[in-house]
Amino acid sequence: MGAELGNYKSCVSARSTDKELLKHAQDGGIVTSLFAFALEEGIIDGAIVAANKEFAAKYPSKCMMDNSNFDMIEPWRPIPAIVNTKAELIAAAGTKYNISPNVSLLKEATRSFGLDKIGIVGTPCQMQAVRKAQLYPIGMRDVGASIALAVGIFCMENFPYQSILQLVEDHAAMKLESVKKMEIGKGKFWVYGKRGQVVQLPLKITHKYEQPGCHVCLDYVANLADVSTGSVGSPDGWSTVMVRSKIGDSVWGKAMAAGCFETQPIEKVKPGLELVTKLANEKITKNKKTLEGRATFGVGKALRNPYI
C-alpha cells in the first residue's frame, strides 16, 4: 500500500482557537472553524452541513425537507442544511453517526438558496460524490463550478438511523433525546448522556449494525477533499488535519494567518499518523476482501463492482 492516506500537501494536529465553538464541536472544531472563517472572508457564501432536529425547528427554511416528512425529524437524525452564519454552523456541529445525505442539497444550494460559492462537509464517499459531480455533472448543471471548499471527515463506517436507535436505546439503555455526544474511539462506541452518564460499547457489538454499503468503501481519510480532518491520530480535543488541494492549501493558510487554529506538528503528537495509517490500511484491506468476494458471490455469477 502506501497510498492509503491519499495525496496531501501538509498534515498537522490542530484545534480551533475559539473556545466557545470548541464546546460544541466533535473534536478540534476544524470543520466549524474553517467554514466560519471561509464565510467571513467570502470564500464561501454558504455551507452544507448535517444539522439536527433542533436546528430544523429553529431554521426550517434552511433545511431540505418535504412538509410531509416531519415524522422523520427525530433526535440524532442528521438533516442536511445550508448555513450562512457562525451561529448556524455551531448549531450543526458535532458528529451524527448515521447517514446524512448532504450531497442531496448540492444542486439546491445553487438554486433556491442562491449560493455561488458552496462549502460542503462530508464523509469520504460524499467527497467522491462531489468530485464526480464536478467531472461528470449528470443532472448537475452549474453545480461543479460553484463548489468552493469541500471538507472531508475521516470515516471508518456509518450506520442507518435504526441502528443508532437500537445501539443507544437498547445496548446503551439511554433515550436518544438525553444523549449529548456520541463518539467512536479507542476501540469503543461512547455514548455521553446529558446528565453525565457515560456508556461504552465494544465495537464488536456495533458491527452488525453497520451500513452494508460501507463494506466496499476504500477511503478512510477523505482522499478527495480539499481539507480532511478526523479525530484519529491526535489527542482528545484535537484533530488530525490533512491539507490536500491548492484550494485547501490557500484557505488553510489564510485561516492560520488569521489565528483560527493552534497546531502541533503531527510528528510530535501521539499516536500520530502511524495509527491513522494503520486504521486506513485495515479498512481498505478488509473492504477489498469484501469487493473480491462479490466477484464470486453467486454460482457462476458476480455482484457488481462499481470500481471496474
Place this chain on the structure above:
Amino acid sequence: MSKVVEISPTTRHEGHSKLVLKVNDQGIIETGNWCSITPVRGVEKLAVGKTPEQVPKIASRVCGICPIAHCLAATEAMEASIKCEIPNDAKMLRHILQLANRCHSIALHDILILPDFYIPGTETKINPFTAEEPVRSVAKRIQRLREIGQTIGQIAGGDCIHPRNTRIGGMYRNVSEQAKTKMYDLAKEGLTLSHQQAEFMIAVIRNYHNRDFVDVGGMKVPMPKTLGYHNQGYLATHAFYGSTSMDECPSWDINRFKEARPYDWYMGEMEVTLEEPKYPIGGTTKMGTKVNPQMEACTGIPMYDGQPVEVGPRARLVRYKNFDMKGTKGQNIAREMEYQDCFYEMIDCIDALNTSGKVVADYIPNGDGSLGWASNEAPRGTDVHIARVNDWKVQYFSMLVPTTWNFATCSKALEGAPWQLAEVIMRGYDPCVSCATHMIVLDEENKMIAQKLIQ
C-alpha cells in the same frame, strides 16, 4: 405554370420541419405549406392514467427551449381542473421563472435569425460565430443575456431546462433572501443589456427589410415590402403570463376553439418540379421527389373562431399595446420589444416576492373530473393546456402549443414572397416544431400518419 419546390429540412429553428412551396414563374409563392416532420411523441395519450404531478413534468419534455411554458400550463391546467388556488408567492416565483425563460428564448432566437441579416450599411451578412467586431460583442451580450435568463429561471424554478420546483398547489420551495438578491442583481444587469440588445436588433431588422434586394446563396432576391403579411387574426391571453379557467374573466374561450385535421388544411400529393442546388446549404429537394403535406404534416390545425390565428410576441403587443407593424419585420421587432418589458416586469415580481411566504396550498383537492384549462404566454405565444383530473388521475390532457397555432397562419403568410425568403418568414415565428408535434392522431386517416412516421 406553377412549380413545386421543397426546402427540407428547414434550419435555424427548433425541431424538424419542411416547406413545400407552389411558386409561379417569377418564383413567387402561390401556396405555401409549412409542415412539421418531427415524429409524433404522443404525450397527450400517454398522460392518461398518470398522476397530475407527473404529467406536467412529462409535458415539460416536449421542448427544451420553452419547457417552462409547458410545465406551467400543464400544472395550472391540473390546478384548474381540481380547483386549487395557489399562494401568492408561488405565483410570483412562477412569474419570475416564466419571464426569465422568455428572455433567454429571445436571446437564443437572436442567434438564429442574425445570419439572415446584414451589418447595417454593408453587404456583409452577420455570422454570429465570427471573432470579429462588431459581431463579437453582440454575440457575447446575447450569451450573457441567456445566462442571466437561465440563472434566474434556475433559482426560481429549480432548473432552467425542465423546472423541478413547480408542483401542483404551488412550488416545492421558496427562495432564500440571498437568492432573491441574486435574482434582482441579475435582472438589473439584464435590463441594461436587453436595452442595448433590442436597440441593436431593431436597427439590424429595419435595415434588412428596407433593402431592395437580399442575397440568398448567391441569388439576388427582391425584398417585398409586405414580406410575411397575412390577414389572419391574433390571439394572446396576457401581456406576460397567461390565464386559466379559474380566472374571474378568463382571456381565452374554449368554445371559440376547434381543431382541424392536417388532412383538411394542407396540399395533397405533388411532385417537386423546381430544384435549386445553390440554396444554402446543400440545395433544395431533388426534382421528381414525391411530396404529400396532407400525409406528412405531424400537427393538427387549431382554429380560433374558425380561422388559424397568429400567436406570439406580436400578437401580445397587438392585443395589449396597440402594436400595428405587420409582416416579418413587425414580428421580429415585436419580439425585441418584449425584452426590456420582461426585465421590468421581472424586477417588479422579485420586489413583490416575500421569501418567507408560503408557497404550497394548504389543501390540494383530488379532482372530480371537471374540465380545466390554463394558458401560458410562452416565448412563442399562447400555450393552452386542457385537463380533466379525477381522483388524482389524469383522465384527459390536451396541449395547444404556440407553434401549432402558427403553422397554418405562417403557411398563409408565405404567399406572395419569393420562395428563397420562405425560411426568413418562417423564422419570424420563432418556430418550435417539437413543441408543435406532441399529439397523437386519433381518427382513421390520421392514424396512418403516425404509423408512417414511426416506421
